[in-house]
Amino acid sequence: xxxxxxxxxxxxxxxxxxxxxxxxxxxxxxxxxxxxxxxxxxxxxxxxxxxxxxxxxxxxxxxxxxxxxxxxxxxxxxxxxxxxxxxxxxxxxxxxxxxxxxxxxxxxxxxxxxxxxxxxxxxxxxxxxxxxxxxxxxxxxxxxxxxxxxxxxxxxxxxxxxxxxxxxxxxxxxxxxxxxxxxxxxxxxxxxxx
Numbered sequence: 001x002x003x004x005x006x007x008x009x010x011x012x013x014x015x016x017x018x019x020x021x022x023x024x025x026x027x028x029x030x031x032x033x034x035x036x037x038x039x040x041x042x043x044x045x046x047x048x049x050x051x052x053x054x055x056x057x058x059x060x061x062x063x064x065x066x067x068x069x070x071x072x073x074x075x076x077x078x079x080x081x082x083x084x085x086x087x088x089x090x091x092x093x094x095x096x097x098x099x100x101x102x103x104x105x106x107x108x109x110x111x112x113x114x115x116x117x118x119x120x121x122x123x124x125x126x127x128x129x130x131x132x133x134x135x136x137x138x139x140x141x142x143x144x145x146x147x148x149x150x151x152x153x154x155x156x157x158x159x160x161x162x163x164x165x166x167x168x169x170x171x172x173x174x175x176x177x178x179x180x181x182x183x184x185x186x187x188x189x190x191x192x193x194x
Contacts, residue, residue: 003041004072006034009079016084017179022167029163030079033071040065070144074124077157078164081192083185090186095155095193098129102136110181113138113158117177122161128152129193156189 009027013020040061047058089096089106096106103109116138117125124141130152141147158180165176 002038004034004037006031007076007079012079012082012084014084015082015183017168017176017182019168022165025167026075026159026163027079030072030075033068033075036068037065037072040068066145067143070148074126074141074144074154074157075159077154078124078159081156081185081188082180082183083188084183085185086182087184087186089184090190093186093190093193095190098136098193109136109138113156114174114177114181116140117158117160117180118174123147125158125160126154127156127189129155153192155192156184 009023009030012018012023015023043061044058044065047053047055047061052058089099091106099106099109103112113125113127119140121140121142123143126139126141126148128137128139128149129135130137130149132151136155137149137152139147139149139152158177160173160177165173169176169179
C-alpha cells in the first residue's frame, strides 16, 4: 500500500531556461523518491512484524528512510516554488520586509543565496525561517538528510544537484541559478512564510 503519491508537475513544461527533457528527467527522479519512500515504509513494517526492530537490517533501512523521504519532500518544495509566469517578489510582503530586516537589503540576501548555490558540491540551498529566533537563514543542505535546521521552516528551496541543470547548462551552474531565480513563484514562497 502506497502512502505517498507523486504530485504532477507537468504544468512546468515550457518553463523558460529549463528544457522539456531536463524537467521530465527531474520529474522521473522525484517519482523514484516517492516510490522508494513507500517501499522503505513497507520494508520497515515487514521487519517490525517479523520482530526485527533491533536488527542491523532494520537500522539501515531506518537510516535510509530519511534520505528518500527528504529527497521526495525537497523536490516537492522545489517544483512548487517555480512558475512559468514572470514574477517579482512583492516589496510590501511580510517576507520581503523580513529579508530586508535580516539581510540589510533584498540584494544582499539574493547575493548570499546565489553564492551558496554556486559553491562546489551537490545539494540544496534553502531559505529557512527560524520562528524561535524570528530569523531567516540561507542554508546549504548536503545530500537530502544532512544540514537541515531542526524546527526551521523551508521557505525557498533550490536544487543544486547536477541533475537539476547539467543537461541544459553543463558545468555553468551560475547560469542555472539565474534561470531558477527567473522562475521563482514568489506568491508561493511568500505564502510559506505566512
